[in-house]
Amino acid sequence: MMPWFTVSGLLLISYGAVVGLFYAPPDYQQGDAFRIIYVHVPAAYLSMMAYSIMAVSAGIGLIWRMKLAHAVAAGAAPIGAWFTFLALATGSIWGRPMWGTWWEWGDPRLTSELIMLFLYFGYMSLRASIDETSKADKASAVLILVGAVNVPIIHFSVEWWSSLHQGPTLIRKGGPAIDTAMLYPLLAMILGFTLFFAALLLARVRTEVLHRERRSRWVRNLVLGESA
């Protein structure tokens, strides 16, 4: 699909620009270790964005009974789970030199992000164990909505509780607290990751719809037409 290709194309450009850029910014208090921010923040941001997309899609699917909405939620789940894992892993790697520890059990942000990973697992397991598609859709939708309260908790956890994790850097009163030379690569990475996510999601939804509609005529024509 054309939009899909343009999206991936754009993302590659963003990537190239940024990975090139990240060599440029000067040293920081944290030394070069801070550069992990360029993967950690996009991953974390997307992990939450993916969950939000799933929650909204699940809600739409439940209320207006759109099968496509459920397909979107189903497609987004594995990607979101991977990004959550990535956020936790890169965060842990970053934490080792900065905080002196790989993990901190008391930390609200780490814990709530971990809980979100488990919610993703629960969602995917529930889906997998119900054979009937519409039932699986609705049941997992309920689950995703119940767990949705976790997302604002993750975001605000650094404000509400004392945490090892630093406070908000980008979205705060008075504008971003980060130097411009470092900010732009970060924004580009966030955007690039988002485009990557969007492209991947589109691909997955496509597959998902194909699978759900496998009995219909257009699928038949598509598949047989291509292999004829």
Add this chain to the structure above:
Amino acid sequence: MAADNPTLGQGLAAVVKRDLLLAFKRPGDILNPLFFFAMVSTLFPLAIGPGGDQLQILGPSVIWVAALLSSLLSLHSLYLSDLEDGSLDQLILSPQPLPLICLGKTVAHWLVSGLPLVLVSPLIAITYQMPVETIGVMVVTLTLGTMSLSLLGSIGAALTVGLNRGSALLSMIVLPLAMPVLIFGARTVALAAADDVVSAGVYFLAAYCMLALSFSPFAAAAALKISNE
């Protein structure tokens, strides 16, 4: 024959009474989780060995984890017996609102599993050499916590009723939601042991419980309708 329309309160009471009666007919349902709780609580002292501070430090956490696990154990059958004998269909179709019925069953579940646990916990706490004032805090937090667990667990039970390996799946679903309860519950008791301020933790647990109370009957009802299709 004139039938009065039962009020919401009467409907709720009827559901609670029914479930309690059913539970008392099968004492195993009440006693098994309780024995499980007691046994799990003794696993740690057995593993750690006598003497030393370790037991005292670990006490609150171990009791809390044991309470969580035994609640999970008893949640599985919350709707299962109704599914098996067909009364689940009746409940869904009844004129009483389904969320109310779910709430009633959850209340009964707590009375049968959470409450005994809370009552037995001081005994176990004593074996962990917990000081008496701390035990008071522990009882309060456990009460709020087990209520939250019953409420959240009813959603998981409704989502997984009748599925193969439903109990493992139920745990997977409920545990992420229950983690904040565990964290605040165990930590608050630990704070109490250190003579620190506990009100923040207790308020949080109460708030979480209220939150669960306000939405879980509806979520469980929705899940039941979906599962029963």
Add this chain to the structure above:
Amino acid sequence: MELLAMGKYGAYVWSSFSLTAIVMIACVVQARARQNRIYRDIAIRLKSTDSAQ
């Protein structure tokens, strides 16, 4: 090369970035594998019902 060393944090920075790259590639691979599998399943099913007629 100074670039590889990254101050003294080379191991951390590079492992993060490579982990990210690996995971993202894994995502794509996973999605693609799923698509191929579903395509194949549909094709097989359609062909067998066709030949059964």
